[in-house]
Amino acid sequence: MKKSYKVCTLPGDGIGPEVIAEGKKVLAAVGARAGVEFICEDALIGGAAIDACADPLPEATLAAAQAADAVLLASVGGPKWDSTDPDAPRPEQGILRIRKALGLYTNLRPVKIYDALAGASTLKPEVIKGVDMMLVRELTGGIYFGSHERFYDEQGAGANGEAGQRAVDVMEYREYEVERIARQAFEAARKRRGKVTSVDKRNVLETSRMWREIVHRVHDEEYADVELEDLLVDNTAMQLINRPADFDVVVTENMFGDILSDEAAQITGSLGMLASASLGDGVSLFEPSAGSAPDIAGQGIANPLAQIFSVAMMLTYAFDMTEEAAWIETAVEHVLNEGWRTRDIADSDTPAEKILGTADMGDKVVAALA
């Protein structure tokens, strides 16, 4: 009997529906070639879910995700749902809540340079040559999951002690949360070039001092064969563009990882290239690292490759189909080598007739898979 997998697909907002359509096309093409059936069922998340039922993560969506073999998410958010009311539901809460509910504490964000795209990066070709790193971001702890509060103080919040606002976001980590993400990073390094860079801000933050201590303990006790380097997050932001090819596995807490991964994406030329896998102990979720790109939504010009690479990561991590995942990588490489580009990865040498829209780029990848 034909093998069959259920995939819960979450288009979300902005460019989300446009790029996930291409991810699904590619998944169907891989399924046809591999003789595997992928049954995709859409559910609501983010702004689309707020519009439909005033909840960025409806119960039905969480239930569908939990019942699936994997979840493929696009992205959420947009100006329509930006509200000054702190109690108004926000699309981004949908993502944070599904990560927490599914226990997705590990976020893998691979940053790889394609030779054909060397000209698309703002960095010099000799700086980005050979870049191949894996960002391992802790995804269910830290400041994104601490309490977020706004106060109005009758006195003391203004510069001269007068009345004014005060806001508090709490950053908290527990020992087991650092231990388990450290293990993920060391395990990843053992399958790669054997080096982990742990990023923190230990000169200021207590969470970072604990982070560094625990990462070192896990290293010394269980992974002494892996090379371990520590870097402060501000220095990391600089070194990522100074010597990006030196990094192998980079492990860091939630917010630092969020920020550094957007920076690292730019090394590749565009955020539209960066996929991610969010893993825990149950069902896994795969999504582009970028957001909903409201500035280009609805124009059919978004780069679908991050979503397509997320499908490749799903094949690898959720279905153990590494060979089929490699088909996607090879197909994309072929399309890029032929000179096809979306607008974000085109450079001044790209002829206009080689610049494709979202759906046409998806079609090229599907054609290269045949």
Ligand SMILES: NC(=O)C1=CN([C@@H]2O[C@H](COP(=O)(O)OP(=O)(O)OC[C@H]3O[C@@H](n4cnc5c(N)ncnc54)[C@H](O)[C@@H]3O)[C@@H](O)[C@H]2O)C=CC1
């Ligand atoms: N995982 C998610 O769903 C995330 C959602 N967001 C939300 O997305 C909304 C927009 O946030 P921004 O700060 O503008 O970040 P963004 O990541 O959506 O966009 C940043 C820049 O990258 C470009 N970009 C992103 N993806 C692209 C693609 N596939 N092809 C071509 N260009 C692409 C955009 O056009 C924009 O110029 C906000 O509501 C934010 O909260 C932001 C990050 C992650």
Ligand SMILES: CC(C)CC(=O)C(=O)O
């Ligand atoms: C809602 C945000 C935390 C999403 C984001 O920026 C990300 O995961 O990269």
Ligand SMILES: [Mg+2]
């Ligand atoms: Mg982000």
